[in-house]
Amino acid sequence: MQVFGLQGAVYRGARLASRLAAQPPHSEAARRDALRRWLGARKAGLTAAAAADAVGVPLSTLYRWQHQPTPRSRAPHRRRQPAWSSELIRAIERLRGDFPMWGKAKLGPLLRAQGFEVSDSTVGRILKKLVARGAVQPVPILRRNVQKGRSRVQRRHALRLPKGMKATTPGSLIQIDTLTIRPTGERTIKQFTAYDPIARFTKAHAFSRATAHAAAKFLDKLSAELPFPITGIQVDGGSEFMAEFEQACQTKKIPLYVLPPKSPEMNGGVERANGSWRYEFYACYDLPHQLPELNHLIDTFAHLYNSYRPHGALNGQTPASYLQSITAIGPPVSHMS
Secondary structure, three states: OOOOOOOHHHHHHHHHHHHHHOOOOOOHHHHHHHHHHHHHHHHOOOOHHHHHHHHOOOHHHHHHHHHOOOOOOOOOOOOOOOOOOHHHHHHHHHHHHHOOOOOHHHHHHHHHHOOOOOOHHHHHHHHHHHHHHOOOOOHHHHHHHHHHHHHOOOOOOOEEOOOOOOOOOOOOOEEEEEEEEOOOOOOOEEEEEEEOOOOOOEEEEEEOOOOHHHHHHHHHHHHHHOOOOOOOEEEOOOHHHOHHHHHHHHHOOOOEEEOOOOOHHHHHHHHHHHHHHHHHHHOOOOOOOOHHHHHHHHHHHHHHHHHOOOOHHHOOOOHHHHHHHHHHHOOOOOOOO
16 A cells, blocks of 8 residues: 655654664664664654663663674684695695596595595595685686687698588589598498588598598599589588698688588588488498498499489589589579479
């Protein structure tokens, strides 16, 4: 219920009283307010005892607060000093130096195995002292340094793919990606797949690992076997497309463009080609496990894909026949799926 007609001072006093009621009874703000109201009441003509009754605080307490407005610390004058041995401190410092990402939960059992009678909580307190002293670094700082180191990787040749940039001619923006295959359920094979979004050509090669050296060798294969020159390459931010691969692109004077983070849809062409490799090749044939024999069959399927397999986006033509037709009639028209 709201009552109209009361003075503004009443509302202000009620708000002040509610704030004070939420504070501890002996907080510094409560002390100052009680002293202010007590002194104000005495100036208005009340005696010290009557003003104390009005304020609701004993008179002796108000006198004590008047001489000491700030609450006195309740901390003990003599604090108990830790009884940690120097051998324990050196053991913790040594273990933390060997394992900088480990905390008290991992260091505690190791110390107890060495013969120290120490709890995990005590190990945590000693670590806190060592961090404050600068003897060891805290884990968050170590993690932050690792992230900074990763963010400072400078690309010597690659550029971020400009917004709206698309392939316009065969070879102008080859999409390259990797495909992981487990033919035996345990061993892993990494296939590098290239796809041209204009001619719909694909090439592939399998390696034991997806490394920058393997990617550079795959680039040599593309340069030698594609029926059109490579004038641009588009990749994601994987480490296999850095180092030697980037240097190979720079040596061949091929522009290298890197996709923005978390944008796999921009590599949709090669992702769709990887699906064809997975479901039309690896899922349909009993393939050898040795890389030389497997790569021979990969080249055979690539020839089948490019020269015999009709492509829906090319109105039933094969990529080879489509490439031949656009080469005969002049500049090609961009067909983006």
